[in-house]
Amino acid sequence: MTMVRAGVVPGRRAAWYGVAAVLVTAAICGGMVGAFGVNRVFTGLLLGIAAGIALLFLLFGRDGVVLTEDSIVRRTPWGAETLAWDRVVAGRFALDEQARWSLALDLNGGQEPHGELVLLSIPPVVKPIANAYDMRKREQVNEIRGMLRGKRIPVTVLPEIADALTRHWRLAPPTHGDTAR
Known part of the structure; x- marks a missing residue:
């Protein structure tokens, strides 16, 4: 699994x-x-x-989020909440309030009418992989994009983010499951 x-x-x-x-x-x-x-x-x-x-x-x-084939589990030290994949409307890879790159899922339903689940927040990529942190974040981005693509969830990626990921981390540009804004 x-x-x-x-x-x-x-x-x-x-x-x-x-x-x-x-x-x-x-x-x-x-x-x-x-x-x-x-x-x-x-x-x-x-x-x-x-x-x-x-x-x-x-x-x-x-503390974290675990994405599996069946569901999304949002964990904290004192509990866990399971979310169904059908609650995910779309994903987006954009800038957050701290000028970091944020990969988030937009959710509907549940206790709040609309919500967001942040999966990843990384500093902007401006150079090739230089250390283990960069390598792990590259792997996470690739794994998350692969999971979302397999679930056919559209992901909006800002063009400058898509360009930097392609140029510096050699990740494939957005394709059928991803869209560039």
């Missing part, structure tokens, strides 16, 4: 994850100092930081 992992953690939720990690670090450090004295503050900090980082990995790892 084909499965594509995507999703963008909103800034506010990411900030709460950071606050939770700091609180865990402080609690473990404080507990260590309380139990064993001030001489164990660095041991407490080390254990607290390790636990805080583990918590961040757990929270960010659980």
Whole structure:
């Protein structure tokens, strides 16, 4: 079964994850100092930081969107929502409010009358692949486009984005399932 992992953690939720990690670090450090004295503050900090980082990995790892052949699953650390593919009206690859490239799905129905599900948000591509981050994002764009093309969901791609993806990342230009604006 084909499965594509995507999703963008909103800034506010990411900030709460950071606050939770700091609180865990402080609690473990404080507990260590309380139990064993001030001489164990660095041991407490080390254990607290390790636990805080583990918590961040757990929270960010659980938060995301998983696209499967059957459905779309929007996950958060405290729950999951399954969306049917028939709720997807179209996709678009455009600029977002922070001048980043955003690949999003437009949804209808559900609890809100119309909604958007952001699958990917990346800085504009201005050069060929230079590192593992670029390679992973290129793979994600390609996997998501392939999944949407297989589901026959039209995707609008801004011409400058399509041109940069073709020129720098060697991704095929928009075809029958994609449309350029």
